[in-house]
Amino acid sequence: MIPAARLSAAIEIIAAIETQRVPAAQALKEWGTAHRFAGSGDRAAISGLVWDVLRRRASSAYLMGSETPRARLLGMLRLERGMDVDAIAALCDGGRFAPEPLDEAERTALASGSLDGAPAHVAGDYPEWLDAQLAAVFGEDRVAEATAMASRAPLDLRVNTLKAKREKVLGSLKHLGAKPTPWSPVGLRIELGADARNPGLHSEEDFLKGAVEVQDEGSQLAALFSAAKPGEQVIDLCAGAGGKTLALAAMMGGKGRLIAADRDKRQLAPIHERLSRAGVHNAEVRAPKGEAEPLADIKASADLVLIDAPCSGTGTWRRNPDAKWRMRPGALEVRLKDQVEVLDRAAGMVKPGGRIAYITCSVLPAENNEQMRAFIARHPEFSIVPPEETASVLWDKAEDFAAAALRSDEGWLLTPRRTGTDGFFVAVLRKA
Incomplete structure (x- = not known):
């Protein structure tokens, strides 16, 4: 044509x-x-x-x-x-x-x-009813932030350190234009032009052998900030297809107990094959059976509960521009209730001194900062881990990251404009 x-x-x-x-x-x-x-x-x-x-x-x-x-x-x-x-x-x-x-x-x-002279929601290409939320977090920068969220996203990969090192995979995927990601120590990025086809990653030997997985750099950072360690008991409470489960498994080095669960067993369907390809042997997948709670036996024993919370997905507009125009206020209200429910479930699973890592792919304060403040009001035994402490896992890049990302008392907000990633909110809470 x-x-x-x-x-x-x-x-x-x-x-x-x-x-x-x-x-x-x-x-x-x-x-x-x-x-x-x-x-x-x-x-x-x-x-x-x-x-x-x-x-x-x-x-x-x-x-x-x-x-x-x-x-x-x-x-x-x-x-x-x-x-x-x-x-x-x-x-x-x-x-x-x-x-x-x-x-x-x-x-x-x-x-x-x-x-x-165009209204902010027109110049920034987002639904008008979200203007107050975006103004609350970005102020006069909301048009610039939303414009960046309307740009085309690159293809980001996470190197599976259970099977490979980034330097080696970088060499073998050089023909695809792969380069290191700016922040993640295990990330690779492939820039895509306006008319570019997907690079056929699924036929690459590195993918077939489990050395790489597709994962936005922001999602990689969210998992890294949870600070999962070898030997810990870690629960991925909203595991879905398993992207963050795989990242947690690599961080744990195959040591410890990793449980992946989700209330929707259909979402878990791809996780078994992905875990096998990645060489993960310390993960257990728990799907719901009827009305029974699949994690009923986990009571105040987990070192870490990671919540990749159900959310509006406003942070993924670069990849799903269709979704923002179909989003309605009622859907946001449902998500807010889902987040409260999953946070309260997690609270009972964490042992004293343990942590909850709360993650959304949203930039809306109602799903992020406000949820954290409301959670601590309900569960005063928890407190926010200072964001600088969570970002310290980036070592020599921590200071530059802190200058780029949007910090609040509750956690980090990553955006396409600030960090070159999808929009993510990450907060870590510690139980007294």
């Missing part, structure tokens, strides 16, 4: 997303099924266009003065891809399979339009 035809396809898919109210991934899959002539490179490029439009859904419409799928695409090419009016006009020439030529209003908007 020629580049102009890819634009036409993207406009068609965006229209389907908006009129049929279907998730973007579903709309892309259905388009690909109906257009089998499109090669993998075409599908990757079209997907990139669609995801970028969703990233710039509000600002591109404001720039163009129109909310049509075509207007959003044109505005995105200017705002996200940095194309000028002549470059865009060359693609929209009205030829076979190409979009119709630009009209005068479109040319004017692309040439001289700006986001000056």
Whole structure:
């Protein structure tokens, strides 16, 4: 497909997303099924266009003065891809399979339009009802922070130290453009261009042998800040597919007791194969059976309970731009109740002197700082571990990290703008 035809396809898919109210991934899959002539490179490029439009859904419409799928695409090419009016006009020439030529209003908007005067939620591309929450944590910087959360994320990998060292894997994945991550001592990063296809990591020998796993650097840091140690009893309370379970296992060096549990056994489905590939032998997976509590025997005995809490996912907007526009206030209220429930469960599992590591992939204070303050009010036997102490695991990078991340009395907030990671909140609490 020629580049102009890819634009036409993207406009068609965006229209389907908006009129049929279907998730973007579903709309892309259905388009690909109906257009089998499109090669993998075409599908990757079209997907990139669609995801970028969703990233710039509000600002591109404001720039163009129109909310049509075509207007959003044109505005995105200017705002996200940095194309000028002549470059865009060359693609929209009205030829076979190409979009119709630009009209005068479109040319004017692309040439001289700006986001000056746009409301914060428009300039930052996020739902208006979240503005108060983002203002509470970022203040006047919320547009810049949200704009960074609308950018494309790199592909981050975690080296499994049970099987390999970062230097060796760095060499074997050099052909993919892998480089060390800025903060994590076990991370690698592969930058992806706007039209880039996924690099086929799952066919790489390092992946097949369990030497690397896909994991955002922010998620790696969250696990590191928990300070899991060999010989400890560690509970991954919301283990899901096992990303942080694997990181904890590597930190423990195969020594101690590691239990991975989740209230939704469907979420645990991939974890068994992942643990086997990673060479983890000290992990036990517990899925719920009926109404019974799978961790009923864990009472005030755990050294560490890690909570990868159910949350709004606002910190992952770079990877899931579709999700932010489908998010509703009612869903946030449900998540807040889930977080209270899982925190209170964890409190009874921790032994005196033990720790809870509370992690969200959210930047909203209601899910982060406010939850921590409310938890300590309910459980005064717990106190916050000073954030500087948790970040000390980064050794020579701890000071630079502290200057980059957003510190509060409750913990660390990582963001794409500040730390180059997904948005994560990490707090560690210690029981007296």
